[in-house]
Amino acid sequence: MEEQSNLNKKNSRRQFLKKGLLAGAGIAAGGGLVSAYVDTNATESGKKVKVLTTGGEIMEVDRGLLKLPRVSREESHKGLPGRKFVMVIDLGKCKNARKCVEACQKGHHLPKSQEFLKVYLLQDSEKTSPYWFPKPCFHCDNPLCVSVCPVGATYKRSDGIVLIDNERCIGCKFCMTGCPYSTRVFAWKHYHEFDEDKEPYSPEASSPGKEGTVSKCDFCPDLIRVGKVPYCVSACPMGVIYFGDVDEDTVTNGTETYQFSQLIRDRAGYRYLETLGTRPCVYYLPPVDRQFPVDRGFPDLTEEVKSRYKDTPYSRKNKP
Amino acid sequence: MENEKKSPLREFAPQLEQTSFAGYAWIVFLLAVIGFGIYAFFQQVFKGHEVTGMRDNVVWGVYIVNFIFFMGISYAGALISGTLHLFKTTWRKPVIRMAEFITVISLLIGPCFILLCIGRLDKLYYLVIFGRIQSPITWDVIAISTDIFGCFIFLYLALLRDLATLRDDDFLRLPSWRKRIYKALALGYTGAPEQQQRLNRATDIMAAMVISIAIIVYSVLAWIFSVTLQPGWHSTIFGPYFVIAAVYSGSAVLIITMWVFRKVYHLEDYITKKHFVAVGVIMLVLAAFFGYFTFSDYLTKWYGSEKNDELLIQLLFKEFYWPFIISNYIGVLLPLIVVGIPKFRTVTNITLTSIVVVIALWLNRYIIVVPTLESPYLPIQDARPEWVNYTATWVEWSLNAAGVAVFCLLFTLASKFVPIVPVTGLMEEAKKEDVLV
Numbered sequence: 001m002e003e004q005s006n007l008n009k010k011n012s013r014r015q016f017l018k019k020g021l022l023a024g025a026g027i028a029a030g031g032g033l034v035s036a037y038v039d040t041n042a043t044e045s046g047k048k049v050k051v052l053t054t055g056g057e058i059m060e061v062d063r064g065l066l067k068l069p070r071v072s073r074e075e076s077h078k079g080l081p082g083r084k085f086v087m088v089i090d091l092g093k094c095k096n097a098r099k100c101v102e103a104c105q106k107g108h109h110l111p112k113s114q115e116f117l118k119v120y121l122l123q124d125s126e127k128t129s130p131y132w133f134p135k136p137c138f139h140c141d142n143p144l145c146v147s148v149c150p151v152g153a154t155y156k157r158s159d160g161i162v163l164i165d166n167e168r169c170i171g172c173k174f175c176m177t178g179c180p181y182s183t184r185v186f187a188w189k190h191y192h193e194f195d196e197d198k199e200p201y202s203p204e205a206s207s208p209g210k211e212g213t214v215s216k217c218d219f220c221p222d223l224i225r226v227g228k229v230p231y232c233v234s235a236c237p238m239g240v241i242y243f244g245d246v247d248e249d250t251v252t253n254g255t256e257t258y259q260f261s262q263l264i265r266d267r268a269g270y271r272y273l274e275t276l277g278t279r280p281c282v283y284y285l286p287p288v289d290r291q292f293p294v295d296r297g298f299p300d301l302t303e304e305v306k307s308r309y310k311d312t313p314y315s316r317k318n319k320p
Numbered sequence: 321m322e323n324e325k326k327s328p329l330r331e332f333a334p335q336l337e338q339t340s341f342a343g344y345a346w347i348v349f350l351l352a353v354i355g356f357g358i359y360a361f362f363q364q365v366f367k368g369h370e371v372t373g374m375r376d377n378v379v380w381g382v383y384i385v386n387f388i389f390f391m392g393i394s395y396a397g398a399l400i401s402g403t404l405h406l407f408k409t410t411w412r413k414p415v416i417r418m419a420e421f422i423t424v425i426s427l428l429i430g431p432c433f434i435l436l437c438i439g440r441l442d443k444l445y446y447l448v449i450f451g452r453i454q455s456p457i458t459w460d461v462i463a464i465s466t467d468i469f470g471c472f473i474f475l476y477l478a479l480l481r482d483l484a485t486l487r488d489d490d491f492l493r494l495p496s497w498r499k500r501i502y503k504a505l506a507l508g509y510t511g512a513p514e515q516q517q518r519l520n521r522a523t524d525i526m527a528a529m530v531i532s533i534a535i536i537v538y539s540v541l542a543w544i545f546s547v548t549l550q551p552g553w554h555s556t557i558f559g560p561y562f563v564i565a566a567v568y569s570g571s572a573v574l575i576i577t578m579w580v581f582r583k584v585y586h587l588e589d590y591i592t593k594k595h596f597v598a599v600g601v602i603m604l605v606l607a608a609f610f611g612y613f614t615f616s617d618y619l620t621k622w623y624g625s626e627k628n629d630e631l632l633i634q635l636l637f638k639e640f641y642w643p644f645i646i647s648n649y650i651g652v653l654l655p656l657i658v659v660g661i662p663k664f665r666t667v668t669n670i671t672l673t674s675i676v677v678v679i680a681l682w683l684n685r686y687i688i689v690v691p692t693l694e695s696p697y698l699p700i701q702d703a704r705p706e707w708v709n710y711t712a713t714w715v716e717w718s719l720n721a722a723g724v725a726v727f728c729l730l731f732t733l734a735s736k737f738v739p740i741v742p743v744t745g746l747m748e749e750a751k752k753e754d755v756l757v
Binding site for chain 1: 367368369370374375376377379380437438439440443444446447450451452454455456457458461544545547548549550553693696697698699700701702703704707
């Protein structure tokens with residue numbers, strides 16, 4: 001059994017380096033009918049992507065026909081075997097373009113008032129420099145939200161991902177107070193965006209949302225299954241967000257691929273609020289060697305988004 | 321005429337027989353308040369929790385404040401009556417029944433408020449079928465249901481003698497269905513020495529039980545907050561602090577209840593200044609403890625001034641200035657002054673102080689819950705004011721009022737069904753005194 005998983009891992013690393021995340025995730029998914037990935041109503045785009053068949057063979061499917069798999073609630077409890085996901089966010093490159101937020105909202109069929117990913121304007125102290133701080137769920141290895149859930153609606157998988165099953169969630173919101181990073185959002189009413197999603201619900205897709213339940217960033221395991229990176233990673237024009245696997249020691253932002261351990265070592269990667277002991281799976285690279293001054297994060301914002309930052313120490317100091 | 325004099329029940333509890341016009345008006349008023357609360361509840365069910373002031377940052381509001389508050393006053397009965405019973409305090413008899421009723425009634429109302437916070441009430445049974453023992457909410461479910469059960473038994477045991485008296489009383493003009501209920505509930509108690517002995521033992525055991533269960537329940541409630549990492553909540557003192565605050569608020573509610581029933585049912589001869597001073601002194605001691613715990617909690621937060629604790633304390637002294645002053649200064653000092661200085665110790669003063677204490681303790685829970693949620697580790701950056709600062713909406717206030725109305729209504733109805741003072745016990749005492757005279 002162990003041998004098998006080692007083999008998987010080895011195999012998966014080779015494939016990963018060769019073909020990006022696709023094959024690795026495919027092997028990890030352990031098969032599943034190809035038909036589950038193909039949307040017969042869609043039109044062909046001409047571009048091919050590789051998916052894994054039940055027999056373990058890699059098959060090419062047209063990207064336009066590709067449908068994200070919606071695994072069952074039971075299946076969603078199992079992590080992708082042999083994987084341990086990690087995210088690295090390079091604060092030196094973020095200019096609050098907010099493409100990550102938009103892609104995430106669209107991908108998860110979320111209303112405006114529910115953002116799985118938030119971009120904060122942080123300044124650690126008066127004399128230190130302000131910086132943009134994209135914050136997904138940290139998928140902690142010691143998740144307090146999971147500990148406090150009275151019904152087991154939120155759970156930690158073997159691949160490190162923390163998910164919420166909104167069929168099980170009773171909406172007590174204890175996990176929201178348990179999370180020290182204000183990551184979780186609550187559906188205070190039925191938002192019409194939930195209706196856009198006609199597929200059956202799967203905790204891996206976090207969609208369609210449900211009134212009276214909690215949801216949050218899910219690391220997009222439905223995308224990982226078909227060898228894609230999460231919405232925020234592929235949407236970011238600056239390549240701020242890297243996604244990968246700790247065991248494979250690789251992270252990629254879609255264009256560049258790094259060795260995770262080396263990246264963290266060379267760039268002094270850290271985890272936010274390490275002292276709390278939650279052991280996040282999201283690492284930050286400090287905002288050094290900035291590609292953009294902080295100001296560049298303001299001009300393209302809508303008035304609503306702009307006013308979110310009006311009470312930050314930075315904005316108060318730089319009032320026009 | 322002769323007969324009427326012979327019925328002690330009529331003297332102690334005239335309300336068992338008839339309800340005055342004012343009594344009916346009071347009940348109708350309470351029903352109206354409750355009715356409006358039900359309307360508000362349906363608004364919340366059909367329009368979603370958006371009709372409340374709660375949002376993603378302040379996920380719990382006055383509902384959870386009320387939950388803590390009602391659970392708190394329920395310990396009036398559990399701890400105060402239990403302790404007074406075990407120590408065989410001589411003056412306890414006229415007030416102990418009220419304390420037990422406060423316990424049971426508020427224990428029924430408290431959990432309803434936490435249900436109002438739940439996003440999907442239709443899935444509530446998941447707490448039982450999928451309950452995880454690792455979650456403090458499961459601890460709460462177990463503890464509170466045990467507490468309700470235990471306190472019901474304690475109240476019932478204490479009522480048994482009176483139920484037998486009611487069954488045997490031939491003078492009160494009561495409808496036959498009520499007689500039948502009394503007969504069934506009295507369980508064939510006749511006051512035989514063996515029965516008395518057993519009843520006393522059972523009551524002693526239950527008194528000890530409810531004291532310990534009450535401490536557990538309130539600690540578990542406090543741990544819902546203190547097991548999280550939130551600034552202001554993550555505190556080791558919360559368990560005992562909540563227990564003290566609970567008994568403290570319970571003693572104040574007991575004094576108010578004593579004053580109301582004494583006035584309405586003309587019990588001036590039985591509930592005297594002596595009783596107000598005695599419960600007042602209990603309240604004074606608890607006030608001192610409460611003040612000490614509060615001081616200790618905030619001192620350590622302020623002195624070490626960790627960044628987030630500092631932000632929280634700044635918030636408390638800015639936006640929550642008056643609630644903070646009322647709950648943690650006035651709410652502590654007033655009973656010390658009014659009950660502590662003999663000159664001020666009048667029935668009216670002690671009752672007015674109790675009202676202030678009850679308000680102070682409600683606010684105390686508010687400033688424990690809301691400011692912490694308004695100052696999380698990551699600063700709230702939001703353009704929508706209602707997502708930054710919590711303000712309860714009319715829906716929440718209506719349900720709040722409905723909760724208080726249910727409390728008053730159940731108390732009123734209970735006092736019409738059984739005597740609000742333990743008649744049998746007082747009669748025995750009166751007989752003893754007669755013999756001595």
